[in-house]
Amino acid sequence: MNYRGPQRVRIDEKPEPKILHPEDAIVRVTRSCICGSDLHLYNGNVPDTRVGTTFGHEFIGEVIEIGSEVQKLKVGDMVIVPFNIACGKCHFCKQGLFGNCHESNSQATAVGAIFGYSHTAGGYDGGQAEYVRVPYADVGPTVIPEGMDPDDAVLLTDVVPTAYQAAEMGGIQKGDTVVIFGAGPIGIMAARCCWLFGAGRVIVIDKIEYRLEFVRNYANCEAYNYEEMDDPVVFIKKTTDWMGADVVIDAVGAEATGNLMQTITGRKLLLQAGSATAAHWAVNSVKKGGIVSIVGVYGPTDNLFPLGNVLNKGLTIRANQAAVKRHLPRLIEHVQNGILNPKALITHRVPLEDVADAYHIFSEKLDNCIKPVLIPPTAR
Amino acid sequence: MENKTPKDYSHIKGWGIDADPKNDPTYPMKHRTDAEHEGYSWDRPTQQPIDVEVLHSIERPNVTAVFGTSVPPSGLSGMIRRFAFKHSENSYLHWLPLLMADRVNVVEGVIEDLGKGSVPNIFAEKGWKADWEHNRTGLIQKVGILALVTTAAVVLLTRKKD
Numbered sequence: 084m085n086y087r088g089p090q091r092v093r094i095d096e097k098p099e100p101k102i103l104h105p106e107d108a109i110v111r112v113t114r115s116c117i118c119g120s121d122l123h124l125y126n127g128n129v130p131d132t133r134v135g136t137t138f139g140h141e142f143i144g145e146v147i148e149i150g151s152e153v154q155k156l157k158v159g160d161m162v163i164v165p166f167n168i169a170c171g172k173c174h175f176c177k178q179g180l181f182g183n184c185h186e187s188n189s190q191a192t193a194v195g196a197i198f199g200y201s202h203t204a205g206g207y208d209g210g211q212a213e214y215v216r217v218p219y220a221d222v223g224p225t226v227i228p229e230g231m232d233p234d235d236a237v238l239l240t241d242v243v244p245t246a247y248q249a250a251e252m253g254g255i256q257k258g259d260t261v262v263i264f265g266a267g268p269i270g271i272m273a274a275r276c277c278w279l280f281g282a283g284r285v286i287v288i289d290k291i292e293y294r295l296e297f298v299r300n301y302a303n304c305e306a307y308n309y310e311e312m313d314d315p316v317v318f319i320k321k322t323t324d325w326m327g328a329d330v331v332i333d334a335v336g337a338e339a340t341g342n343l344m345q346t347i348t349g350r351k352l353l354l355q356a357g358s359a360t361a362a363h364w365a366v367n368s369v370k371k372g373g374i375v376s377i378v379g380v381y382g383p384t385d386n387l388f389p390l391g392n393v394l395n396k397g398l399t400i401r402a403n404q405a406a407v408k409r410h411l412p413r414l415i416e417h418v419q420n421g422i423l424n425p426k427a428l429i430t431h432r433v434p435l436e437d438v439a440d441a442y443h444i445f446s447e448k449l450d451n452c453i454k455p456v457l458i459p460p461t462a463r
Numbered sequence: 464m465e466n467k468t469p470k471d472y473s474h475i476k477g478w479g480i481d482a483d484p485k486n487d488p489t490y491p492m493k494h495r496t497d498a499e500h501e502g503y504s505w506d507r508p509t510q511q512p513i514d515v516e517v518l519h520s521i522e523r524p525n526v527t528a529v530f531g532t533s534v535p536p537s538g539l540s541g542m543i544r545r546f547a548f549k550h551s552e553n554s555y556l557h558w559l560p561l562l563m564a565d566r567v568n569v570v571e572g573v574i575e576d577l578g579k580g581s582v583p584n585i586f587a588e589k590g591w592k593a594d595w596e597h598n599r600t601g602l603i604q605k606v607g608i609l610a611l612v613t614t615a616a617v618v619l620l621t622r623k624k625d
């Protein structure tokens with residue numbers, strides 16, 4: 084796929100990627116997804132998103148070529164490719180912070196490199212394509228275990244690890260009440276993961292009825308529509324005996340709706356780095372001394388955010404791009420043992436050629452869409 | 464509401480299997496190494512040959528060992544991007560010009576398409592075909608508004624001529 088400008092994408096021919104570094108591999112994509120993160124690019128909100136870029140950071144496929152220093156991966160391996168590009172050697176990678184690698188993104192120090200995610204995240208072409216260049220092939224890519232459904236595998240590149248880390252960063256203790264803003268793929272899977280950490284009560288807030296309905300069934304949790312509330316913060320206070328939630332997760336990020344001023348300044352005029360409505364609600368609805376876990380993505384500049392309340396309430400904020408590779412062993416186990424069932428989130432399978440329609444459907448939340456997966460012609 | 468009485472979660476597969484009482488906010492998420500305070504000193508991966516223009520943040524001394532080669536800066540948008548990269552990530556003079564370059568780049572993209580003799584099919588690129596199947600009222604509204612705006616513009620323009 085080829086980005087042409089805000090809300091304009093299409094299919095174009097590009098030269099096949101080549102090995103440019105001895106640790107590179109070339110992967111023939113068999114499945115790739117569109118993610119809520121892609122919507123920030125699609126809407127033109129991420130600085131340095133160049134026309135002609137190929138998006139896509141959630142993909143699996145077959146290794147068809149390897150560089151001279153690649154030792155573990157072999158041609159013919161089917162691999163899960165984590166969305167982060169990580170060298171495995173820098174201090175940050177050594178600490179398991181694979182989303183914060185220092186040797187993969189020249190353009191910005193404040194974000195690690197991500198496939199197909201603008202030049203601010205490294206300027207790599209992504210996986211909504213037939214072939215992709217995958218740097219540091221021995222570090223990120225993980226061979227898909229025998230018998231694993233490719234639809235489960237493709238969701239292990241981002242959705243499941245991100246959702247799991249959202250819950251992990253919440254520092255959930257047994258019995259805790261957790262509120263999650265956002266019932267997209269990330270929020271839905273996060274609701275499921277909160278239980279694994281022993282949450283006592285899980286509440287999801289969104290405004291899209293079909294998604295609330297889905298998460299209620301999928302994650303066995305409570306789900307409420309904020310458009311039916313006078314004020315979501317008061318609603319949460321009330322339902323937690325006026326204390327606030329122990330942990331609040333922001334699984335919305337920069338495209339948030341629900342507050343006109345945030346929407347205008349954050350999404351229309353780009354005066355702030357996206358609309359910070361969910362982060363704002365999170366800070367105000369968590370209990371004093373509580374934890375706010377942010378996985379919703381915001382841009383690199385500033386946001387309108389109640390910092391004073393963070394201070395006065397003594398909050399802890401934890402946030403990051405998910406360190407996919409760190410979580411994979413445990414999450415593969417969970418999928419294999421039937422604890423987690425990622426593929427149930429996939430609602431749409433679309434030929435890669437129809438990428439423009441898939442973006443539009445996912446972006447506008449049409450046709451009860453939760454997660455679309457793109458299938459390239461070579462994989463059909 | 465805190466759960467004062469123990470509840471039964473047996474219907475939830477895997478409840479509590481990853482519970483970690485040590486994971487309170489002061490428990491570090493990263494694995495500390497003994498290299499914490501040694502600065503930029505690790506054994507770097509091999510450098511990818513720098514044979515395309517790569518802009519790099521002035522908050523680091525070099526180009527990273529690997530980098531993306533997609534769409535190097537070019538044209539007017541490229542000039543604006545080069546200017547932006549003279550300023551740090553801490554500065555609006557970095558981010559605002561980049562956003563401006565992105566917009567200029569869209570126009571360059573259309574010119575490039577026209578140069579190749581193809582008019583971009585904006586409706587297809589916007590995925591409005593999907594609206595026909597899943598959001599017909601929305602599509603009709605959009606087209607209706609477009610028609611209204613066009614008619615109004617035509618009326619206004621023709622009036623001025625009189």
Ligand SMILES: NC(=O)c1ccc[n+]([C@@H]2O[C@H](COP(=O)([O-])OP(=O)(O)OC[C@H]3O[C@@H](n4cnc5c(N)ncnc54)[C@H](O)[C@@H]3O)[C@@H](O)[C@H]2O)c1
Pocket residue numbers: 118119120121122241242245264265266267268269270288289290291294309334335336337338339340341360361377378379380381403404405
């Ligand atoms: N940190 C990471 O590593 C990482 C990885 C993947 C995705 N993300 C981010 O997670 C976020 C969610 O991704 P997704 O794929 O689920 O996206 P999505 O667009 O499918 O879902 C977002 C949901 O939030 C809802 N929403 C909007 N405003 C809201 C509000 N004020 N309160 C509650 N809900 C609101 C929307 O209706 C939508 O259902 C995005 O910002 C994405 O960039 C982060």
Ligand SMILES: [Zn+2]
Pocket residue numbers: 118119120121140141166241242
């Ligand atoms: Zn993603």
Ligand SMILES: [Zn+2]
Pocket residue numbers: 169170171172173174175176177183184185186
């Ligand atoms: Zn690294």
